[in-house]
Amino acid sequence: MKIICIGRNYADHAKELSNPVPKQPLVFMKPASSILRNGKPFFYPEFTSDLHYECEVVLKISKNGKHIAKEFAHTYYEEVTLGIDWTARDLQQQCKQKGHPWEIAKGFDGSAFVGDFISKHDLPNPIQFHLDRNGQTVQEGNTADLLFDFDTIITHVSKYFRLLMGDLIFTGTPAGVGPTAVGDTFVGYIGDQELVRCRVK
Numbered sequence: 001m002k003i004i005c006i007g008r009n010y011a012d013h014a015k016e017l018s019n020p021v022p023k024q025p026l027v028f029m030k031p032a033s034s035i036l037r038n039g040k041p042f043f044y045p046e047f048t049s050d051l052h053y054e055c056e057v058v059l060k061i062s063k064n065g066k067h068i069a070k071e072f073a074h075t076y077y078e079e080v081t082l083g084i085d086w087t088a089r090d091l092q093q094q095c096k097q098k099g100h101p102w103e104i105a106k107g108f109d110g111s112a113f114v115g116d117f118i119s120k121h122d123l124p125n126p127i128q129f130h131l132d133r134n135g136q137t138v139q140e141g142n143t144a145d146l147l148f149d150f151d152t153i154i155t156h157v158s159k160y161f162r163l164l165m166g167d168l169i170f171t172g173t174p175a176g177v178g179p180t181a182v183g184d185t186f187v188g189y190i191g192d193q194e195l196v197r198c199r200v201k
């Protein structure tokens with residue numbers, strides 16, 4: 001399986017990191033080895049001193065497809081959750097400055113924290129979500145604010161990568177990303193339903 005991620009998909013987040021708003025979805029990947037399941041502790045990696053949380057809505061691809069037409073894109077996922085796209089911001093900055101790929105900053109072990117999946121049919125549209133750090137809300141998002149919506153993302157990425165059942169798509173983070181410290185607890189909610197609980201060790 002693979003994990004496809006969309007960067008800068010909320011204008012307010014692109015702005016907070018002084019990045020331009022993209023005209024096309026900005027796509028990167030994490031390896032399957034980066035997955036960390038809900039309830040497992042996340043260990044602060046030794047190679048960064050500026051680890052950032054990015055809370056995102058995550059789609060689970062439910063059937064195989066390539067060149068998926070936009071009107072059928074919604075039939076390619078049935079389950080949704082929240083995830084944390086853990087990012088070594090200092091390493092990512094260095095990679096960006098040199099024009100290098102940023103996999104080491106975003107694809108390391110544990111960097112794809114994935115919550116408990118729920119049926120998309122049990123969710124309102126748009127989806128309102130938020131992330132709490134130690135009981136304080138640090139990120140709030142609404143999928144109505146996505147620059148590229150789920151169907152557009154699926155259509156776009158399936159031009160380049162055959163989507164396979166079980167693949168995950170991290171759909172981008174809203175504003176409010178920030179650093180974390182050992183001992184922090186992050187809890188993510190869609191509406192008032194808890195789907196993510198991650199302790200940083």
Ligand code: ZN
Nearest residue numbers: 054085172173
């Ligand atoms: Zn992200």
